[in-house]
Amino acid sequence: MPESMRTAGTAATPGFLSDADLLAQTAIAVREAGAVLRERFGDVVRYRTREELMGALAANDDAALDVLRPRLTQLRPNARLVEDELAGGALPPGEWWVLDPAEGNVNHLHALPEWAVTATLVRDNQPVLTAVHLPLTGETYTARVGAGAHLDGHPLHVSPTTDLGLSLVATSQARPDEDEDVVRRVGASITAMLFDALVVRTSVPATLHLLNLAAGRIDAFWQFAGARADLLPGALLVTEAGGRISDAEGRPWTPQSESFLAAAPGVHTEAVTTLSR
Numbered sequence: 001m002p003e004s005m006r007t008a009g010t011a012a013t014p015g016f017l018s019d020a021d022l023l024a025q026t027a028i029a030v031r032e033a034g035a036v037l038r039e040r041f042g043d044v045v046r047y048r049t050r051e052e053l054m055g056a057l058a059a060n061d062d063a064a065l066d067v068l069r070p071r072l073t074q075l076r077p078n079a080r081l082v083e084d085e086l087a088g089g090a091l092p093p094g095e096w097w098v099l100d101p102a103e104g105n106v107n108h109l110h111a112l113p114e115w116a117v118t119a120t121l122v123r124d125n126q127p128v129l130t131a132v133h134l135p136l137t138g139e140t141y142t143a144r145v146g147a148g149a150h151l152d153g154h155p156l157h158v159s160p161t162t163d164l165g166l167s168l169v170a171t172s173q174a175r176p177d178e179d180e181d182v183v184r185r186v187g188a189s190i191t192a193m194l195f196d197a198l199v200v201r202t203s204v205p206a207t208l209h210l211l212n213l214a215a216g217r218i219d220a221f222w223q224f225a226g227a228r229a230d231l232l233p234g235a236l237l238v239t240e241a242g243g244r245i246s247d248a249e250g251r252p253w254t255p256q257s258e259s260f261l262a263a264a265p266g267v268h269t270e271a272v273t274t275l276s277r
Contacts, residue, residue: 210234
């Protein structure tokens with residue numbers, strides 16, 4: 001997938017904005033949606049049942065989507081929207097907006113700072129541009145195929161680290177309803193990395209780990225299973241920042257893959273070895 005990310009088209013489509021202009025407008029849209037979520041952020045949201053939890057999560061999603069839907073539809077009238085951030089697998093041909101209106105939504109409800117708004121344009125199953133906004137810091141991460149990855153306009157580069165034993169690595173938690181075999185595989189992989197890496201970070205959401213990887217702050221991230229909205233924004237950012245992505249066995253990654261690995265080139269092979277044990 002890294003190579004396919006770099007070969008997807010970036011030329012202007014007749015009657016539409018160029019991809020460069022489209023990315024700039026997408027960044028504005030995620031910042032506007034982020035401002036809405038920031039106004040809703042503060043006290044811990046209390047819930048006593050799963051139904052109450054799901055209702056609170058949906059309220060945040062809807063607040064952000066009320067901003068994102070009309071903005072993105074206006075930018076790309078013929079592109080369809082994928083709003084289910086838990087969905088996985090390939091998309092039908094054409095253009096799709098893959099959205100996570102409140103990435104790290106549970107953190108938001110618990111008054112924790114690790115959450116974001118993401119919007120990624122996928123063209124014939126290839127991500128071509130993405131914008132990720134962190135409302136509490138005001139940072140906006142962007143990437144476009146062939147144009148690099150940026151933080152507020154400044155280029156991003158992955159770490160030059162070449163030794164997994166000196167590396168900070170990260171993974172995210174399996175979903176509460178995840179298959180038992182996947183949960184056990186997550187646990188085994190964390191144990192393996194605790195032996196081989198310097199520091200292992202485990203938290204959600206995945207996108208924030210991948211932002212840190214693209215910015216050179218950590219050296220590898222892996223995940224088993226996972227959804228399109230979890231991984232596509234960060235995958236494009238990491239690739240455009242010079243990183244490598246694959247599945248956990250080192251094979252090319254696609255949204256249908258059962259695992260995901262992103263790493264600085266110097267530690268990718270070691271990470272595959274550790275995760276394959």
